[in-house]
Amino acid sequence: MSGEKPPVEFCKGVNGLDKVVLREAKGSSAEQVYLYGGQVTSWKNDQGEELLFVSSKAIFKPPKAIRGGIPICFPQFSNNGPLEQHGFARNRFWSIDTDPPPFPTNTSNKAFVDLILKPSEEDLKIWPHSYEFRLRVTLGPGGDLMLTSRIRNTNNDGKPFSFTFAYHTYFSVSDISEVRVEGLETLDYLDNLQEKQRFTEQGDAITFESEVDKIYLGTPTKIAILDHEKKRTFVLRKDGLPDAVVWNPWDKKAKAMADFGDDEYKHMLCVEAAAIEKPITLKPGEEWKGRLELSTVPSSYCSGQLDPQRVLQG
Structure with a gap:
């Protein structure tokens, strides 16, 4: 069909930075991946609604x-180590990545890009290890x-x-409360x-009325974020990433961050698939794999509750 946009397009983004746009054939689902940071900055549904949060600042x-x-935290999460906050x-x-190793993947899917990061001479001075970090970003047939x-x-x-790791995903939400x-x-x-004290979560679901910064341990492979106002639920599925x-x-x-709007905290939530409590250790030649899959489903509430556990068990 003439005029159809390609599933993978290389172009320039903000400030002339190189980016890749992925498109899914059935809808207008578009997504942007910057080569700077190997970072996904946009993920839209087939109605063109933005699902990720990026600060206006x-x-x-x-x-x-x-x-x-979705910034990638590697080889260090947070600032509990010798490197800058969240690694480099x-x-x-x-x-x-022009020569990626074979991926077990849906061969009909054309909307993906393979990126690679290797240490520079400068990086080796601050973290003296040689590695290859390969990242595949895929937009699936259903978006x-x-x-x-x-x-x-x-x-x-x-x-x-050894390293710690997180996909530091910022979700766009209607109202954090x-x-x-x-x-x-x-x-x-x-x-x-x-001070990283250990507690046990008591509520039947996590809700928000003040600052929160928690690392949940031994988490299930599936987590749901329910946005009451949008009647939308984000579902995270993860492998190789035990923490959240x-x-x-x-x-x-929010007011103290120069690159974050004063009121933007109301419209975002980070839920991050991570490996933090027990660092991953690789011997020479060994490889670690960590996978995150994000999807959305409509959610209906009955007396303020989601239909019991339907999303998490589906």
Whole structure:
């Protein structure tokens, strides 16, 4: 059909940064992946609604990381280590991977891109390990978004290395006070607002009325984010990522961030598939794989509740 846009298009984004746009054949589902940070900054449904949050004040200018979308935290989550906050993968330029290893994948799916990150001389000074980080970003036939990371130890000095990791996903929500997260009930978590003390989640679902910054441990492969106002539920499915971070900066922290609008905390929520509590260790030649799949389903409420557990069990 003439005029049909290609499933993969290479173009320029904000400030002339290289980006890749993926399109799904059946709908107008478009998604943008910046080579800077290997970062997804847009994921839309077939109605053209944006599903990810990017701050209106995001600075698309190296070396500042892009505030929103799906930054990749590697080789360190947060600032509990020698590196800058959340490591360096999110503010390095990635390359198109022209020779990716075979992926078990749906061969009919054309809307994907393979990226690769390798350490620069400067990186080796701050984190003295050789690695190959391969990232495949796929837009599925139904508009689902999939990110698959493969990290291989390519050290030739025989040394293993350890890292922590997160897909720092910013979801766009109508109103944070109308949102609930299901699938993390009764789990233990580390509270970053209370010196990483360990607690057990008590509620039947997580709701939001103040700042939250928690690392849930031993989480299920599926987590749901219910947006009451939009009658929409995000479903996260994950493999190789046992932890889940839930973060919203609330008003005071929002005002303190130069690249974040004062009131934007009301319209975003980070729920991050992660491996934090137990760092991943790779010997030379070993590879780790971590996968995240995001989808949306309509949700209907009965007396304020989701139809019991339908989403999490589906």
